[in-house]
Amino acid sequence: MSYDQEAADALPSSFDIGGLSNALMNPAQAFNMLDQNGDGRVTEVDLKLLLEQFGIKGMSAKVLAKFIFKKLDADHSGSIEPSDLTHANGILSALLKMKQNK
Template identity: 65%
Template structure:
């Protein structure tokens, strides 16, 4: 799996960070948006679909979904719960800062 820096570097220059940050602003609403089949679970694949919708394509979406999922899945259950999404904004901000500065946050 790529490092955080490699994942940050893979972010496209035209990435809609404001839109994605707004999507995660309300964890309950973000969870409902991610949980397409209403089974009460959000997986890495669900997260990858969301990232693709915000302009992150291909391997960058896969790498970022894995990294974000790993950081959000606090109880290591293999799924993300609404309470886990509270930290999503900070993770995205950290990755963007890494992309701009070229160094780990």
């Protein structure tokens, strides 16, 4: 199984991407929402916490956070920049489509 398919499978069947997509529409606002401790960095842990707020729990949240973080951390700095978040909705949409086509 590919890493992409593993991440798609981690999405709960009942997951409504709409709320999370709306939250990520404005990269600067999404960054502030993700950076809950205000340190100016968004880490994989921050992303996992956001996924949990949208109902993705346990191992699913961990797998998805790792996958999405790896896709978004364009410069491999270990943190996500606001500009990196412009691709988040596309990543989520692709995963959802992959899950639905399985």
